[in-house]
Amino acid sequence: MEYRRLGSSGAIVSTLAMGTMTFGTESDEATSHSQLDAFFAAGGNLIDAADVYSGGVSEEIIGRWLARQSGEVRSRVLLATKGRFRTGSAPNDVGLSRRHLRAALHASLRRLGVDSVDLYQVHAHDPLTPPEETLSFLDDSVRAGDIAYVGLSNYTGWQLQQIVGVAELRSLVRPITLQPQYNLLAREIEWEIVPACLANGLGLLPWSPLGGGWLTGKYTRETRPSGATRLGENPNRGVEAYDRRGSVERTWAVIDAVSSIAGHRAVSMAQVALAWLVDRPGVSSVILGARTLEQLNENLGAAGLHLTADERATLDTASDPAPADYPYGTAGTEQRARSLPPPHHP
Ligand SMILES: NC(=O)c1ccc[n+]([C@@H]2O[C@H](COP(=O)([O-])OP(=O)(O)OC[C@H]3O[C@@H](n4cnc5c(N)ncnc54)[C@H](OP(=O)(O)O)[C@@H]3O)[C@@H](O)[C@H]2O)c1
Incomplete structure (x- = not known):
């Protein structure tokens, strides 16, 4: 395993x-615990949770696993969770208000x-709550020792720029990470969101790194998702979900290049x-998702694997996001090239 800031x-x-996210739904408790065991045995240390995963059951499963661990393992764990999405039917059971976040965090x-989590992430922007209110709650929570760091x-x-700017202006806790959807089939964050992270020193924690299963190779032009799989269970996650150029050919070209x-x-x-x-x-850590222990072990096999410049160039070209309309067209293409410095490992 390799490590980064x-x-x-x-x-x-x-x-x-x-x-x-699969804990308590696709993965039962025994499987979830075996995944956590394998992850820590492989040298992993960051767990990404959320209050809404499996309606709270996922966090309970993690809690029961933690309770069984030695002090040595517990001291290695960095625990991240999130709050913001709806947890009940009352008006204040959602959002980034002090009222809701206090209830969600506790x-x-x-x-x-x-007693505390290492990284508390706001799960999404809330247009109704002033950023000062959210940040002042998070700042108080850091001082109270309930959380160590804040993420988006x-x-x-x-x-992102608004909340970082308010944090600086008001000397409130500054977010250190952003957790976005990011994978070879979904690179649109490179237009504006990755540059915003790089300019502000936020680390990326990409979610859905395998596009929910598309990038594993188990689906082909002939074998479409079906049965008890994430994509088979959700007709909205068909190959068209990553259609970026009016056709699904780019998706297959990416899958062919990876293959x-x-x-x-x-x-x-x-x-x-x-x-x-x-x-x-800008990537700090890629968040793995797995239904089974076998899938997780395969994915953990990516630790320490680095592609050559030629291999990366092949994948970059096949997966290049379609040039978007203004303001991401000609000027945006040039700026994106200038704003993406070389990756950590050439
Ligand atoms: N912040 C957010 O809004 C947000 C949103 C989504 C996820 N997340 C976080 O990111 C994590 C990962 O996201 P994700 O689950 O969408 O990741 P993903 O890697 O794109 O998809 C995981 C799914 O792909 C299939 N899969 C994974 N490895 C496989 C392998 N080696 N062979 C065959 N199939 C494989 C499994 O589904 P099947 O077996 O069912 O096909 C698995 O559940 C989540 O657990 C969560 O912590 C955050």
Whole structure:
């Protein structure tokens, strides 16, 4: 396993993180615990949770696993969770208000069975709550010892810049990470969101690194998603979900390019897709998702794998996001090229 700084903080995280969205739904408790065991045995240290995963059951499963661990393992764990989405039917059971976040954070701490979490992430922007209110609650929570660091998730460029600017202006806790959707089939964040992270020193924690399964190679033009799989269960996640140029051909071209590199290297397609993402500029840690222990073990095999410049160039070209309309057209293309410095590992 390799390690990096969590954004511009002094905390050190494994470049692969353990996602827990499947815990309590696709993965039962025994499977979830075996995934956590395997992740820590492989040297991983960052667990990504959320209050809404499996309606809170995911955090309870993590809490029961933590309770069984030795002090040595517990001291290695960096625990991240999130709050913002709806947790009940009352008007204040949602959002980034002080009122809701206080309830959400304390419910997460209770389910996880801990006194504090390392990274508390706001799960999305809330147009109704002033950023000063959210930040002042988070700042108080850092001082109270309930959280160590603050992160964002699913923010646009302007939303990120606004909240970082307010934090600086008011001397409130400054976010250190952004958790966005990012994978070889979804690179649109490179237009504005990655540059916003780089300019502000936020580390990226990409989610859905395998496009929910598309980049594992288990689906082909002939074998479409079906049965008990994430994509088979959700008709909205068909190949068209990553259609970026009015046709699904780009999706298949990306899958073909990943397959060809995996074949030459005798590694799996998932490992190639994960290795590409780990070495993208600004990435701190890529969040793995798995239904089974076997899938997780395969994905953990990406630790320490680095693609050559030629292999990355092949994948970059096949997956290049379609040139968008103004203001991301001609000027945006030039700026994107200038704003993406070389990755950590040439
Ligand atoms: N902040 C946010 O809004 C947000 C949103 C989504 C996720 N997340 C975080 O990111 C984590 C990862 O996201 P994700 O689950 O969408 O990641 P993903 O890697 O894109 O998809 C994971 C799914 O792909 C399939 N899969 C994974 N590895 C495989 C392999 N080696 N072979 C075959 N199939 C494989 C499994 O589904 P099947 O077996 O069902 O096909 C698995 O559940 C989540 O656990 C969560 O912590 C955050």
